[in-house]
Amino acid sequence: MDQITQLTSEPWVLIPAYQPTETLVDLVESIKRDTNFPVLVVNDGSAERCRSIFETLEKKPGVVVIHHAVNRGKGQALKTGINHFLVVSSSSCPGIVTADADGQHLPSDILRVGLEGKTGSDLILGSRTFADGVPLRSRFGNLLTMGVFRAVVGQKITDTQTGLRYLPRAMLPKFLRIPYGGYDYELAMLVETVKSGANIREVPIETVYIDNNSSSHFNPLKDSLRIYFVFVRFAGVSIATAVLDFAVFAAAFSLLGNIFWSIFASRLVAGTFNFAASKRVVFKSETSVAPELGKYVALVVLLMVLSWLSTEALSGLMNGHVLIAKALAEGALFLASFAVQRTFVFGANRG
Structure with missing residues (x-):
């Protein structure tokens, strides 16, 4: 043959x-x-x-x-x-x-x-x-x-x-x-x-x-579950990032008393961790760092602004409970962050 x-x-x-x-x-x-x-x-x-x-x-x-x-x-x-x-x-x-x-x-x-x-x-x-x-x-x-x-x-x-x-x-x-x-x-x-x-x-x-x-x-259930570990890996990284982000925000806010600069500090620390983990662990991206980093920084800035505006608005509605407002704002941004990273940051160029 x-x-x-x-x-x-x-x-x-x-x-x-x-x-x-x-x-x-x-x-x-x-x-x-x-x-x-x-x-x-x-x-x-x-x-x-x-x-x-x-x-x-x-x-x-x-x-x-x-x-x-x-x-x-x-x-x-x-x-x-x-x-x-x-x-x-x-x-x-x-x-x-x-x-x-x-x-x-x-x-x-x-x-x-x-x-x-x-x-x-x-x-x-x-x-x-x-x-x-x-x-x-x-x-x-x-x-x-x-x-x-x-x-x-x-x-x-x-x-x-x-x-x-x-x-x-x-x-x-x-x-x-x-x-x-x-x-x-x-x-x-x-x-x-x-x-x-x-x-x-x-x-x-x-x-x-x-x-x-x-x-x-x-086995449709057992064998299908294998692919879901991509989402599980993302959830794990996101949880770790969220904990780090919240801890830095809480510490910065206790010192500065300013929502914007506290979010800036937390995003700088947590964003660096999240970029490295998302690139290697979640999306298994092997492309060079430079183009992805540029897109990721743009995403971080966008989400930072949205987080700031949302936290400011929610804290006003909640009589100044800033930490609770911050937690609610970040929860709402979770799925949006995943979708953008998957499609535009670590995804392939689909022409």
């Missing part, structure tokens, strides 16, 4: 497989019958009872099977396939179509996603429609992840958990460097794409669930 794939300019189909059934054989046969796409299957440490399935696939022309000795997770299986593609394939191969092994992606949709992707540089998602017939755990998990993804990353994607994707060749080296190895890897791919300034495009596909999705190893 390696000789075939070195010459082809068609996308590969990459299928990670853990404890598959004969449905996988049917799927691969359908793909080979309906498309010219080479197929790469990664056996992610399946049990001995699955050996015959992989042996059958290995005998088929245009199909390669790579084996993991132990189960390493879907993300690691995808990375194994991506690495093999980059090592073996011709540079004329435009990218990879990923599909699940349980038969829930139709060959016609696999072909459509591949054809949509091969002519451009976008990451393509084959997005399902989550109607009443979709299993509750899948509907709930996708809705939850979609909401958090939009809040944290800043882009609306209707099906963040779809396994049917076109991955453009240019993005594959970046995907190989993602440290995750489970189902969170697919979510991290989307985050990395947005950070890189590349475009994500969705195309509708048929929604197919076999036996109420009983063969899936995906």
Whole structure:
């Protein structure tokens, strides 16, 4: 198969497989019958009872099977396939179509996603429609992840958990460097794409669930929670920043008795801490400090002015209870600060 794939300019189909059934054989046969796409299957440490399935696939022309000795997770299986593609394939191969092994992606949709992707540089998602017939755990998990993804990353994607994707060749080296190895890897791919300034495009596909999705190893709640740690990290940094900011403000106000200069002092100290922590811990930004620092200083000045005006106004309404007014003002500015940092300060240049 390696000789075939070195010459082809068609996308590969990459299928990670853990404890598959004969449905996988049917799927691969359908793909080979309906498309010219080479197929790469990664056996992610399946049990001995699955050996015959992989042996059958290995005998088929245009199909390669790579084996993991132990189960390493879907993300690691995808990375194994991506690495093999980059090592073996011709540079004329435009990218990879990923599909699940349980038969829930139709060959016609696999072909459509591949054809949509091969002519451009976008990451393509084959997005399902989550109607009443979709299993509750899948509907709930996708809705939850979609909401958090939009809040944290800043882009609306209707099906963040779809396994049917076109991955453009240019993005594959970046995907190989993602440290995750489970189902969170697919979510991290989307985050990395947005950070890189590349475009994500969705195309509708048929929604197919076999036996109420009983063969899936995906836990929508547990596996979706992994991406939420971005927001958790931010909350942790923000809490630490808020405590530092409030402590400096209280000390400065007790000495100066002036709201503006007390806020100025607290922002100077807490802002320095928050910039360093947000850059490295929360948003994992690796760009140079200078452009981000300029934008961050502008944000700090804006929030300082808003905090000052809000604290002055609230303290007037609360008969001079400055510390309570300061706490209320900062709480109201929390989400605005996160959204601005995510989009304009530490986010990628999206053109």
